[in-house]
Amino acid sequence: xxxxxxxxxxxxxxxxxxxEGQQPGKMYRIGVLTxxxxxxxxxxxxxxxxxxxHGYVEGQNIALEFRFAQGKPEQLAGMAAELVHKKVExxxxxxxxxxxxxxxxxxxIPIVTAIHGDPVxxxxxxxxxxxxxxxxxxSLLAPELSGKRLQLLKEVAxxxxxxxxxxxxxxxxxxxxxxxxxTAARALALQLQSLEVRNPPDLDAAFEAVAAARPSALITLPxxxxxxxxxxxxxxxxxxxxxxxFPDHDFAEVGGLMAxxxxxxxxxxxxxxxxxxxxxxxxxxxxxxxQPTKFEFVINLKTAKALGLTIPQSILQRADQVIQ
Numbered sequence: 001x002x003x004x005x006x007x008x009x010x011x012x013x014x015x016x017x018x019x020e021g022q023q024p025g026k027m028y029r030i031g032v033l034t035x036x037x038x039x040x041x042x043x044x045x046x047x048x049x050x051x052x053x054h055g056y057v058e059g060q061n062i063a064l065e066f067r068f069a070q071g072k073p074e075q076l077a078g079m080a081a082e083l084v085h086k087k088v089e090x091x092x093x094x095x096x097x098x099x100x101x102x103x104x105x106x107x108x109i110p111i112v113t114a115i116h117g118d119p120v121x122x123x124x125x126x127x128x129x130x131x132x133x134x135x136x137x138x139s140l141l142a143p144e145l146s147g148k149r150l151q152l153l154k155e156v157a158x159x160x161x162x163x164x165x166x167x168x169x170x171x172x173x174x175x176x177x178x179x180x181x182x183t184a185a186r187a188l189a190l191q192l193q194s195l196e197v198r199n200p201p202d203l204d205a206a207f208e209a210v211a212a213a214r215p216s217a218l219i220t221l222p223x224x225x226x227x228x229x230x231x232x233x234x235x236x237x238x239x240x241x242x243x244x245x246f247p248d249h250d251f252a253e254v255g256g257l258m259a260x261x262x263x264x265x266x267x268x269x270x271x272x273x274x275x276x277x278x279x280x281x282x283x284x285x286x287x288x289x290x291q292p293t294k295f296e297f298v299i300n301l302k303t304a305k306a307l308g309l310t311i312p313q314s315i316l317q318r319a320d321q322v323i324q
Contacts, residue, residue, distance in 0.1 A: 028056070028279055031065045031083035031091040033098045035076060036228030039066045041250075046265035047092070047114065050272025071200060071228030073097050080105035090275055093137075094268070095224025096122055096171050103135055110284045113137035114271035115264060117173025117222055119289060128289040136284040137274055138267045139291050140222060146177050147184030149245045149260050152297075153217050154188050155315055156258065156304075157243040160216035162191040164242075166206050166233065167221035169196040177221040200229050207236050218244040220251075222261065230254055241307060252298040252323060257307065262292035296320045 037044055048058065056062040065088055067079035080101040083091055091106070093099040094115045102111045103124055111134055118141050119125045126132035128139065154160060165181060167174045178194070185192045193213050195206040210218065218237050220226050226233065227248050234256045237244040246252065247261035274287060300323040304311050316322060 026061065028062045029065055029086065029088045030062060030275060031067065031086070031088035033067050033069075033076065033080055033083060033091055033093050033102055035069045035073060035095040035098050035224045036071055036230075037094050038068050039064075043094070043114075043264040043268040047268040047272055050269040051275065054272060054276040056272075056276070069098070069228075071225065073199065073225060076101040077104065084109060090278055092271055092275065094264075095227075096173065097224055099124055099135065103133075107134055109134065110278045111135045111137070112271050112274045112278070112284075113139070113289075114268045115140055115224070117141055117171060118176065121176070122172040125289060128291070130286065131289060132285050134284050136287040136289055138270055139289050140262050140267070141173060141176075142262060142292055144180055145247070145261055145295075146181040146219075146221065147187075149219055149247070150181060150184045150188055150190065152258060152260060152315065153219065153243060153245045154190070156309060156311060157217055160190065160243065162193060162213070162215040163217045163219060164193040164195060164210045164213065164215040165219050165221065166195045166197060166203075166226065168198060168223040168225050170198045171221075171223045171225075174221055174223065181219070181221070197226075200225065200232075203229060203232060210236075210242075211240065215242070218242045220244075220246055222247040227251075230256070238303065238306065243307060243309060249296050249298050249321075252300045252321075255300060255303055257300055257303045257309075259296070259298045261295060263294040263296045266294040267292065298323065 065083055065086055069075040076098055084106045090110045090112055091102045092112045092114055093102050096117055099113045099116055116139050119139055124135045167178055193215050195209055197203055197206050230251045231254050234251055234254050243257055245258040246256045249259050252259040297319050298321045299311060299319045
């Protein structure tokens with residue numbers, strides 16, 4: 001009997017730490033509300049990987065209720081309401097608009113923002129260190145990167161004098177990004193052509209304005225709606241033969257010349273840590289919001305060749321990924 005007791009004690013002592021706080025046999029339902037990312041994108045896969053690191057396996061102890069608005073902001077409110085009706089334990093979001101609609105739909109279900117420009121400016125949280133409500137997670141707020149993007153663009157296309165900047169005026173963080181971009185443009189002797197959009201249909205008018213002004217280059221500011229329409233924007237830049245730099249890795253993957261910004265996959269993977277903490281009893285109001293720590297610089301050489309550009313070796317050496 002003493003031997004049996006010793007074996008049982010040993011098993012209990014070395015039980016997997018990832019299981020701490022989890023109810024045996026419990027199937028946790030996590031809502032994932034996205035504007036621009038399908039369930040198979042690398043960032044969402046990184047979220048799944050992060051969940052597995054904490055002991056959560058789809059179909060065994062966790063189920064993901066995925067809602068993808070396919071770049072149509074008007075669908076987010078209904079999808080958020082669906083997730084609330086299903087009584088999910090947590091809602092994970094990937095954009096300013098998705099987080100806002102989730103917050104409007106519920107003040108009790110915890111919301112984890114995997115990607116958000118400025119949760120304080122958007123009125124979702126009281127502060128980054130102590131959110132104070134049912135929203136927490138990760139921010140992408142790094143407006144100083146706008147200046148770095150312009151600098152990279154100037155290095156690759158040194159003859160550029162006027163740069164068109166497409167931005168979503170409905171994004172609470174956009175004004176800060178634009179202000180930083182303007183400051184950097186003055187330092188680089190660049191003129192900015194500001195093009196405000198709110199919804200996907202506005203992009204057509206923005207493209208017409210760019211075609212009429214004939215700028216030297218193009219950039220977009222960080223935004224979920226623009227990310228959802230990345231292929232349209234990249235195709236326009238290619239047809240207009242405009243060197244362009246974007247804030248998200250995915251733009252370069254679909255043919256954008258360059259992309260520089262926080263790693264979306266890294267943020268999503270970290271979001272799984274928030275999910276784990278909340279499922280184990282932590283309160284969103286007391287979980288500080290993290291700011292980005294990992295950044296990606298991607299160059300698409302195929303696009304560079306199509307534009308007749310030679311990327312300096314000094315820039316290629318700084319790239320995290322070079323797409324051939």
